[in-house]
Amino acid sequence: MIDIHLAGLAPLYVPYLDGWAHQRRIHAEVVADERPDTLLLLEHEAVYTAGKRTEEHERPDDGTPVIDVDRGGKITWHGPGQLVGYPIVRLPEPIDVVAHVRRLEALLIEALREHGVDGFRVEGRSGVWVRRPLGVDKVAAIGVRVEKGVTMHGFAVNCDNSLAGFRHIVPCGITDAGVTTVSEVIGADVSPADLVPAIERVFRAEYAAVAA
DSSP states (O other): OOEEEEEEOTTSOBOHHHHHHHHHHHHHHHHTTSSOOEEEEEOBOSEEEEOTTOOGGGSOTTOOOOEEOSSSSOEEEEOTTEEEEEEEOBOOSSOOHHHHHHHHHHHHHHHHHTTTOOOEEETTEEEEEEEETTEEEEEEEEEEEEETTEEEEEEEEESSOOSGGGGGSOGGGOSSOEEOOHHHHHTSOOOHHHHHHHHHHHHHHHHHHHHO
16 A cells, blocks of 8 residues: 655645655655655645756756755756655565666556556656657656665656746756656646646555555
């Protein structure tokens, strides 16, 4: 089973450092077997976060501050209109981080399909992608960390957010593809709150099956 907690959706945006501290508290409880696997869903205040592999030229070209974090991956933007999910879950032995990322991708693809988005994987790159007139764009990013067999960080789905924040960085270190939103892809407004029920369904089904 998995406990799903709405930690803050519009207009109650969560400052990134508050969300990170909340993650760490829950992570410690899951590690100690004091609570079940947990999925936090929220929207952050606008912020750039940089994973451990971020290079200097990928950081904001306008001098905007960046929060360096302990997840994998590179730099990205979070903010209003983007649904962020932090699955804090136990991984089976032997630990396979790539398998965890692939599972998240599959769950997001399934949830987005309910909203008319035909998402897919791109070989050698994480996240969920869609075909656009000029090529392929990323609609959901993934960056994770595993400590003591339990995951942290997770995914961010662009729902109806502005893409302006991405223009000042090299998102996820990728220069030959763009970013898009669910709303842009289907031509109708889809907010993070609109996407939550589909995300909840696919995660509950997946983790019920795992428990069985």
